[in-house]
Structure formats: structure tokens, C-alpha cells
Amino acid sequence: AIRMTQSPSSFSASTGDRVTxxxxxxxxxxxxxxxxQQKPGKAPKLLxxxxxxxxxxxxxxxxxxGSGTDFTLTxxxxxxxxxxxxxxQQYYSYPRTFGQGTKLEIK
Amino acid sequence: EVQLVExxxxxxxxxxxxxxxxxxxxxxFSSYSMNWVRQAPGKGLEWVSSISSSxxxxxxxxxxxxxxxxxxxxxKNSLYLQMNSLRAEDTAVYYCARTSGYWGQGTLVTxxx
Numbered sequence: 001a002i003r004m005t006q007s008p009s010s011f012s013a014s015t016g017d018r019v020t021x022x023x024x025x026x027x028x029x030x031x032x033x034x035x036x037q038q039k040p041g042k043a044p045k046l047l048x049x050x051x052x053x054x055x056x057x058x059x060x061x062x063x064x065x066g067s068g069t070d071f072t073l074t075x076x077x078x079x080x081x082x083x084x085x086x087x088x089q090q091y092y093s094y095p096r097t098f099g100q101g102t103k104l105e106i107k
Numbered sequence: 108e109v110q111l112v113e114x115x116x117x118x119x120x121x122x123x124x125x126x127x128x129x130x131x132x133x134x135x136f137s138s139y140s141m142n143w144v145r146q147a148p149g150k151g152l153e154w155v156s157s158i159s160s161s162x163x164x165x166x167x168x169x170x171x172x173x174x175x176x177x178x179x180x181x182x183k184n185s186l187y188l189q190m191n192s193l194r195a196e197d198t199a200v201y202y203c204a205r206t207s208g209y210w211g212q213g214t215l216v217t218x219x220x
Contacts, residue, residue: 001169034208036152044152046208055208087152094166096142096154 002026002090006099012107017078021102023071023088032092035064035073038101039084047086048073080106109133109209113201116214123193123218129186129203129211137161137181140206143188145199146213155201156188171197193218 003026013019023033031051036044046055048064051071061076075082083106088099115127129141143155156177157166165177176189186203193216200213 038152043202043210043212045210049208089152089154094157095168096157098152098154101151 001095002029002093002097004088004090004097004099006086006088006102008102009100010103010105012105013078014107015078015080019075019078019104021073021086021088021104023066023073023099025069025071025090025092028068029090029092031067032090033064033066033071034089034091035062036087036089037082037084038087044087078104109205111203111205111209111211113203113211113214116201116216118217118219119193120220121194121218124189124191125193125216127188127190127201127203127214127216129188131184131186131203131205134205134209136179136184140164141179141186142204142206143177143186144202144204144210145197145216146202147196147199150199153199158186190216195219 005024007022033051035048037047038044047058047062051066052064063074065072083104085101085103087101110132112130119125140159142157145153145155155168158177174192178187195218198218200215202213203211
């Protein structure tokens with residue numbers, strides 16, 4: 001199984017900050033990488049697919065990059081509604097695997 | 108509007124069985140692969156199983172292989188997960204998810220004596 005490792009696992013930031021979350025795959029997955037946002041008690045919401053394609057309706061302050069084994073999710077200017085947990089997921093092969101999550105908290 | 112509504116969760120004893128359902132609407136169900144993903148309390152997301160649009164291809168996580176069975180009825184726009192030999196570690200919210208990012212609200216399965 002492909003292992004997905006996110007960093008950091010958690011961190012604190014302030015509204016207006018630019019933040020970057022990293023996801024590393026244990027083997028190459030081309031661009032078959034998605035990013036999800038999850039808030040407490042809610043289902044995950046797809047933000048980005050194919051590593052860098054913004055899902056319809058997602059604010060443009062979210063962006064993704066990378067291919068192969070190294071990927072990043074960037075939020076250019078944090079808003080209050082962005083404090084949540086973020087997950088990467090590979091869909092290059094089965095079993096599908098998620099990163100362990102990155103919890104973004106208010107400083 | 109795409110909607111996925113799970114049902115069938117509840118409290119079950121270890122070794123018991125449960126069948127989850129997911130009712131889909133707002134899209135051509137028969138054209139999409141479907142998935143089950145779970146989340147144990149306070150934990151991350153774990154992919155459970157996937158089924159192709161015509162049920163030709165089915166995949167399971169090792170943790171549920173041999174105990175869970177995914178199926179679908181395209182005529183009824185429904186996805187199912189038959190869960191047998193349930194264990195405490197299967198306790199989680201189970202989400203139905205369509206390929207391309209739509210998820211249901213989840214249904215809670217609690218395995219406890």
C-alpha cells in the first residue's frame with residue numbers, strides 16, 4: 001500500500017497568514033492526489049483534485065501543487081472558516097490511502 | 108443537486124452484522140464508481156471499499172476483506188455495505204462517497220457489548 005505522510009500534524013496560524021501543508025507519498029503517484037477539508041462533525045469536502053485542480057466553488061486562496069511523491073496545499077490568506085483538518089488522499093492505486101491529517105488551529 | 112444519504116448504522120455486538128445503505132440522487136448513479144470511507148472517533152479517514160459503475164471491479168481494505176461486502180443496485184440508485192463479524196475497531200462513522208468528491212453525511216456504527 002502507498003503510504004501518505006502529511007506534515008505538520010498540527011499547527012497554529014492567524015487569520016491572514018499564508019500556510020502550506022505538505023503531503024509525501026511513499027512511491028510515485030503521478031498527479032493522482034486530492035486534498036480534503038474537514039470540520040468537526042461534518043463530512044470531508046473536496047478542495048483540490050489531480051494535485052492542482054480547484055474543485056468548483058472552492059475559493060481561489062486554496063491552491064495545490066506537486067507531482068510524483070511530493071505535494072503541497074497552500075492557503076494564501078487564511079480566513080476564519082479555514083480552521084479545520086486537512087487530508088491528502090492518493091487515488092493512483094488500491095488501496096486508496098489518506099494522510100493522517102493536518103489540524104489547523106487559530107493562534 | 109447531488110445527494111448521498113446513508114442509513115443503517117447503529118449499535119451492534121461484537122461478531123454481529125449490519126447492512127449500510129446509501130441512497131443517491133441528483134446524478135446518473137450508474138455512471139460513477141462509488142466508495143465507502145470510515146472515520147473512527149477522533150481519528151483520521153480510512154478508505155474501506157470501492158465498486159465500479161457496473162460492479163465489475165471491487166476493492167477492499169485489508170482490514171475488512173473477507174468480512175465486508177460492497178454492492179450496488181443501479182436500478183434503485185443505491186449503494187450497500189454488508190458488514191459481518193464486526194469488531195470493536197470497526198466502530199466509526201461510515202461515509203458513502205462518489206468518485207469526484209461528493210460525500211454523504213455519514214452513519215455511525217458502534218460495535219460494543
